[in-house]
Amino acid sequence: MLVQFLFYAFAAVLLGSAFGVITSRNPVHSALYLVLAFFTSAGLWLLIEAEFLAIVLVLVYVGAVMVLFLFVVMMLDINAEEVRKGFTRYAWLGWLTVLAVAFEIVGVVVVRRMGVDVTRVPVPVAADHSNTADLGAVLYTRYVYPFELAAVLLLVAIVAAIVLTMRKRKGLKLQDINAQVATQARDRVRIIKMAAERRE
Amino acid sequence: MDSVVALWNSLPSFAHSGVFIVAVTLVLVVSVAFLTLWERKLIGWMQVRRGPNRVAIFGFLPGAGQPFADVVKLLIKEVLVPAKSSGFLFRIAPAITLIPAFATWAVMPIAPHFAIAEVDAGLLYVLSLTSVGVYGVILAGWASNSKYAFLGAMRSAAQIVAYEIAMGFALVGVLMVAGSLNLGTIVEKQSGLMWGWNWSWLFPLFMVYFISGVAETNRAPFDVAEGESEIVAGFHVEYSGIAFALFFLAEYANMILVAALTSVFFVGGWLSPLDGWISPDNFILQVPVLGLLLGNGLHWLVAKTFFFLSVFIWLRATFPRYRYDQIMRLGWKVLIPVTIVWIAVEGVMVYLKVGPWSAS
Numbered sequence: 040m041l042v043q044f045l046f047y048a049f050a051a052v053l054l055g056s057a058f059g060v061i062t063s064r065n066p067v068h069s070a071l072y073l074v075l076a077f078f079t080s081a082g083l084w085l086l087i088e089a090e091f092l093a094i095v096l097v098l099v100y101v102g103a104v105m106v107l108f109l110f111v112v113m114m115l116d117i118n119a120e121e122v123r124k125g126f127t128r129y130a131w132l133g134w135l136t137v138l139a140v141a142f143e144i145v146g147v148v149v150v151r152r153m154g155v156d157v158t159r160v161p162v163p164v165a166a167d168h169s170n171t172a173d174l175g176a177v178l179y180t181r182y183v184y185p186f187e188l189a190a191v192l193l194l195v196a197i198v199a200a201i202v203l204t205m206r207k208r209k210g211l212k213l214q215d216i217n218a219q220v221a222t223q224a225r226d227r228v229r230i231i232k233m234a235a236e237r238r239e
Numbered sequence: 240m241d242s243v244v245a246l247w248n249s250l251p252s253f254a255h256s257g258v259f260i261v262a263v264t265l266v267l268v269v270s271v272a273f274l275t276l277w278e279r280k281l282i283g284w285m286q287v288r289r290g291p292n293r294v295a296i297f298g299f300l301p302g303a304g305q306p307f308a309d310v311v312k313l314l315i316k317e318v319l320v321p322a323k324s325s326g327f328l329f330r331i332a333p334a335i336t337l338i339p340a341f342a343t344w345a346v347m348p349i350a351p352h353f354a355i356a357e358v359d360a361g362l363l364y365v366l367s368l369t370s371v372g373v374y375g376v377i378l379a380g381w382a383s384n385s386k387y388a389f390l391g392a393m394r395s396a397a398q399i400v401a402y403e404i405a406m407g408f409a410l411v412g413v414l415m416v417a418g419s420l421n422l423g424t425i426v427e428k429q430s431g432l433m434w435g436w437n438w439s440w441l442f443p444l445f446m447v448y449f450i451s452g453v454a455e456t457n458r459a460p461f462d463v464a465e466g467e468s469e470i471v472a473g474f475h476v477e478y479s480g481i482a483f484a485l486f487f488l489a490e491y492a493n494m495i496l497v498a499a500l501t502s503v504f505f506v507g508g509w510l511s512p513l514d515g516w517i518s519p520d521n522f523i524l525q526v527p528v529l530g531l532l533l534g535n536g537l538h539w540l541v542a543k544t545f546f547f548l549s550v551f552i553w554l555r556a557t558f559p560r561y562r563y564d565q566i567m568r569l570g571w572k573v574l575i576p577v578t579i580v581w582i583a584v585e586g587v588m589v590y591l592k593v594g595p596w597s598a599s
Contacts (some may be wrong), residue, residue, distance in 0.1 A: 091363070111394070
């Protein structure tokens with residue numbers, strides 16, 4: 040009963056925030072609605088006892104990805120009117136996407152009707168059952184190659200991003216912190232012995 | 240007495256949790272109040288001053304009433320909301336910084352075999368909640384509609400994202416020792432001589448974690464988010480009265496949190512330093528008061544947390560503020576490589592079965 044109530048509450052907030060993402064005029068508000076959407080989906084995952092996935096969703100998407108997203112969106116100077124000009128031009132693409140998604144949802148429902156149980160209700164497990172350990176065991180045994188492949192892919196993406204941004208401009212002045220720290224007094228100050236001079 | 244115990248046992252589990260949550264929260268809030276006093280006193284002594292010494296409690300302990308005087312002052316001040324600010328976000332931002340600092344205590348192993356919530360993915364829960372705290376700072380900076388506040392928020396966001404990676408990697412090392420994400424298990428796996436606690440085998444990670452913790456809480460020398468000399472007060476420049484006090488509360492609650500987490504991850508949490516020297520059935524532990532003091536328990540966690548808090552304050556009294564590019568260099572080019580190297584070293588140690596892995 041409580042779980043059902045929570046499910047509908049989370050689902051309502053999730054739909055509301057997802058709607059907010061596309062309707063709010065301010066891009067920062069959109070990004071914040073997206074954060075709320077991630078949070079509520081994490082809540083929904085908790086309800087089906089996938090606590091590891093729920094926490095990781097918050098950690099990765101809310102804690103890292105969306106922070107950077109907000110970072111960029113806040114710095115951009117987006118003119119909302121300018122963006123809205125393209126609305127009618129790209130509307131057909133939007134409708135196409137909507138139709139495709141609707142088709143998929145209907146497909147899932149129909150497939151379920153045909154006797155294939157794709158949306159099975161998860162069987163509750165004992166309280167001392169460790170979701171995390173299970174996931175680890177599966178990830179590092181059965182799916183170890185796809186997992187490592189994904190890791191390599193991410194590594195390649197990181198290296199590519201660094202290579203794209205690393206260019207040495209000519210005449211660029213950079214501080215060499217090691218040289219700064221290693222500096223001794225005699226590198227900066229020269230003490231000269233000289234005879235006393237009379238002031239004119 | 241028996242009837243109280245019976246009543247307590249008859250309560251449902253959510254009522255137990257509720258009582259513990261209220262207790263922990265109250266203790267934390269009071270600790271924050273006295274931590275501000277301790278900070279001002281300690282820095283005062285380090286700088287050969289006396290620190291606050293006027294407001295006494297009923298004529299005793301000069302200075303001890305200072306936190307309460309501050310709270311009353313901040314409560315009766317007006318909370319200003321800038322005219323062109325984003326009202327809702329401006330008001331909700333202090334709460335967003337504060338809530339994670341308290342919510343993380345749910346999984347903290349407070350006493351032997353006790354936490355409010357025994358979560359298996361406890362460590363991840365801690366990481367994800369601490370990363371949510373940054374939203375308060377970013378939103379406060381953005382919603383204020385002020386250049387200084389915005390600059391402070393941007394600095395804070397970049398800094399926290401950078402140091403979170405080092406922090407996460409340092410905790411991977413802790414995971415490799417404990418073999419569990421459960422904070423209680425992490426403490427129990429350290430039991431033994433105090434030289435064998437995580438701080439010795441994982442010394443570089445211990446340092447990295449603590450430094451990242453200082454950076455994550457926006458404390459000196461990493462407090463560029465509020466750098467008074469450049470951007471006035473950074474992200475909370477537009478906040479006044481109790482709204483400002485909430486940011487203040489959150490900063491100190493976060494300090495306590497990081498100090499407690501450092502003690503849990505690296506210096507044995509509630510384990511007594513004598514653990515491993517005296518066996519659990521030693522006669523000393525049966526002596527009424529002494530036994531409780533020398534044995535494992537909550538008081539050791541409190542003592543270790545207090546030590547790390549004092550180090551926080553000591554750092555603030557000692558070091559000048561980092562320049563912004565130096566902070567980024569330290570985070571990305573020093574701390575992260577150190578953690579990665581040490582995780583590799585740990586891998587070798589696991590393979591050779593030395594240190595904490597010798598038993599298995």
